[in-house]
Amino acid sequence: MSQYYLSHLKELESEAIFVIREVVAQFEKPALLFSGGKDSIVLAYLSRKAFYPARIPFPLVHIDTGHNFPETIEYRDWLVNELGVKLIVGSVQESIDKGRAKEETGYNASRNSLQTVTLLDTIEQYKFDAAMGGARRDEEKARAKERFFSHRDEFGQWDPKNQRPELWNLFNGRKHQGEHFRVFPISNWTEMDVWQYIQSERIPIPKLYYAHQREVIERDGAILSTSPWLKLKPTEIPSVRTVRFRTCGDMPITGAVESTADTIEKIIEEVAASRKTERGTRADDKRSETAMEDRKKSGYF
Amino acid sequence: MNQLLRFTTAGSVDDGKSTLIGRLLYDSKSIFEDQLEAVEASSAKKGFDYVDLSLLTDGLKSEREQGITIDVAYRYFATPKRKFIIADTPGHIQYTRNMVTGASTANLALILIDARKGLVEQTYRHSFIASLLKIPHVIVCINKMDLVEYQEEVFEKIVDDYKAFSSKLEIHDIQFVPISALAGDNVVNRSENMDWYQGATLLHMLETVHIESDHNHIDSRFPVQYVVRPQTQSHQDFRGYAGRISGGIFRAGDDILVLPSGFTSKIKSIQIGEEVIDQAFAPMSVTMTLEDEIDISRGDIIAKPNNHPQSEQDVDVMLCWMNQRPVNLNTKFFVRHTTKEVKGVLKEIQYKLDINSLQRVENVDQLTMNEIARVKIRTAQPLAFDSYRKNRITGSIILVDEGTNETVAAGMIV
The missing domain is CATH 2.40.30.10 (Translation factors)
Known part of the structure; x- marks a missing residue:
């Protein structure tokens, strides 16, 4: 007799597909926020499964800091073609040029927080009423309390103390004119689940995630790739090391880890043995204890 | 095959709930070094001389300032046997709505009882909510056994009291375990202080509780979520009903009844993405096609002619x-x-x-x-x-x- 139960990955997949379909059913103009990172890649593949054999009925939106790893852009363009989905790019550079955002200065300057302005402008320009993202609750403590359907007021802000209760699989996407929702279909996935899913579904991922040789420097315990946007201190001498990335964000602040994991199997082994969270490699979260919560309230991903 | 177990915990600051969760995460090696370092630093800043594991679970700024959990927080850990999602909710009466929210998706409820105090108002409240929300399994943790010298009589008395009370509720599967979250007795590792206890540790219970029957596999129900109409050259006539099975089993060839219209048809195919499958059951998200072209839209429920809501x-x-x-x-x-x-x-x-x-x-x-x-x-x-x-x-x-x-x-x- 067959067993009527699912593996944890299949259950998480089923939950995510349900949420993605709920978004398309409840909203008029949804979009998928695509960063080029593994979480948003998994989200794009789940979206394909949700609507097959129809095409994904919403565009991918990339908020482009202009400080990307070239591998991210190469992969993004390949994926858009592979899935037959529309791509919309919101440019942080344009927001800066228009005076909507102000570039940070100094050694740890990053365009990461500037993305919020561009993101909200893009949502307004295209009148998106739901923006799906690949954020997970296990990533960071402020995210542990995030809903699947997260309501944003007309200024794009999150009010963590006034969230709608979310029960069973009944998601309430009702809203007033000008408000929108952020939706997180893979809320319940962990980093390990994402990797195991990539493995079991044979999802191609950007080369950055695999061990490779790269010119890097070490700063405050983080390994940073050299790039035109990384201002070196006089004492910082770049060297070539074998590294890989656990997340892929804004190039000057995304830390690498020393690794020889050049296959998915080896990456999973490494993730299983890792004693540090993946966001531990992100300089932006280290600014203060509530850095993520503060950014989220103002409309960050 | 690794399964997913969702469980809920409810409790207030002083009954050791946060310590218990911290202990589960810590002893199952699910806390990362940088998380622990951050908590150590915060504990030191507050002038504590111990590492306050509850800081791991209190996510929002206002909660950390007040030292209480306001909202439902979700925690994740895995062992080689299962993956766990904890819905961590505050236990005070003014947060009943949060407890109900956490309980709505849970397979199991952890109920904590302070061994020194026995059953208190919160115990009744949490148990009632578990019963009301039909959480299939309950584990009652009698905590702080270290503070009652690990006495068997204390444990047995609380078990008897709880059984007497819970007979009034609808909880069918209850297990009891004597623990000390602070000292680590019977949480992940077996206690050496309670050789009178022959049962399993808490983690072992979580890993082995039988959850295969938690979903209804008898009454077939498929609420239609979305109609997939590709309208492309290669799938000109495809009309699929997308949704998540909420009960029973559906197989290709089965007779079905659509509500509220009352139309009937047969299942032509069931698929998940490109993969065609023989049968679908809760909680699978699938796309179904039918033999006949009938009018079905979001909000309709597909069931069986001889068993429908x-x-x-x-x-x-x-x-x-x-x-x-x-x-x-x-x-x-x-x-x-x-x-x-x-x-x-x-x-x-x-x-x-x-x-x-x-x-x-x-x-x-x-x-x-x-x-x-x-x-x-x-x-x-x-x-x-x-x-x-x-x-x-x-x-x-x-x-x-x-x-x-x-x-x-x-x-x-x-």
Whole structure:
């Protein structure tokens, strides 16, 4: 007799597909926020499964800091073609040029927080009423309390103390004119689940995630790739090391880890043995204890 | 095959709930070095001489300032046997709505009892909510055994008291375990201080509790979520019904009945993405095609001709009111049930329940936040529903305020 139960990955997949379909059913103009990172890649593949054999009925939106790893852009363009989905790019550079955002200065300057302005402008320009993202609750403590359907007021802000209760699989996407929702279909996935899913579904991922040789420097315990946007201190001498990335964000602040994991199997082994969270490699979260919560309230991903 | 177990914990600051979660995460090696370092630093900043593991679970700034958990926080850990999702909720009466939220998706509830205090008001409240929300399994952790010299008599007395009380509730699977979350006894590792206890550790219970039958696999229910119509050259005539199975088993070739229309047909195919599958069961998200072209849209329920939900406009509900503004008779709402939304009105409040004493209070015409009551709701169109006892998905509703759009209540259909 067959067993009527699912593996944890299949259950998480089923939950995510349900949420993605709920978004398309409840909203008029949804979009998928695509960063080029593994979480948003998994989200794009789940979206394909949700609507097959129809095409994904919403565009991918990339908020482009202009400080990307070239591998991210190469992969993004390949994926858009592979899935037959529309791509919309919101440019942080344009927001800066228009005076909507102000570039940070100094050694740890990053365009990461500037993305919020561009993101909200893009949502307004295209009148998106739901923006799906690949954020997970296990990533960071402020995210542990995030809903699947997260309501944003007309200024794009999150009010963590006034969230709608979310029960069973009944998601309430009702809203007033000008408000929108952020939706997180893979809320319940962990980093390990994402990797195991990539493995079991044979999802191609950007080369950055695999061990490779790269010119890097070490700063405050983080390994940073050299790039035109990384201002070196006089004492910082770049060297070539074998590294890989656990997340892929804004190039000057995304830390690498020393690794020889050049296959998915080896990456999973490494993730299983890792004693540090993946966001531990992100300089932006280290600014203060509530850095993520503060950014989220103002409309960050 | 690794399964997913969702469990809920409820408790207040001093009953050791956060310490227990910290212990589970720590002993199962699910806490990362940088998380631990951050907590150590915060503990030191507050002048504590120990590492306060509760800081791991209190996510929002205001919570950390006040040292309490306000909202439902979700935690994740895995062992080689299972993956776990913890819905960590505050236990105080003013947070009943959060407990109900956490309980709605849980397979199991962890109930903590302080060995020194025995059963207290919170124990009754948490157990009642577990029973009301039909959480299939309960583990009662008798905590702080180190503070009662690990005495077997203390444990046995609490077990007897709990059994006497819980016989009034609908909880079918209850296990008991004596622990010390602080010292680590019987949480992940077996205690050397309680050789009189022959049972399993808490983690072992979590890893082995039988959850395969938690979903209803008898009464076939498929709420249609979305109609997939590719309208492309290669799939000109494809018309698929997408949704998540909420009960029973569907196979290609099965006769089906659509509600509310009453149309019948046969299942032509079932697929997940490109993969065609033989059978589908809860909680799978699938796309189904039928032999006949019939009019089906979001909100319809596909069931079997010889086993289908009842379709009615008057619904008896156990309602948990969740909004700060009280509700009066004849208030109108949007009612959300599976993938359907209809208008509804609160017709009658039969009684409300004192959730500490389980006493019924009659002659009520208003409900305030965190109150639970048996009510009658009339809907503008019929809903095809089951009792919550039979199916937690087709038996549940939420109420949405027409003006603010907030989710204001959760209901379990009687």
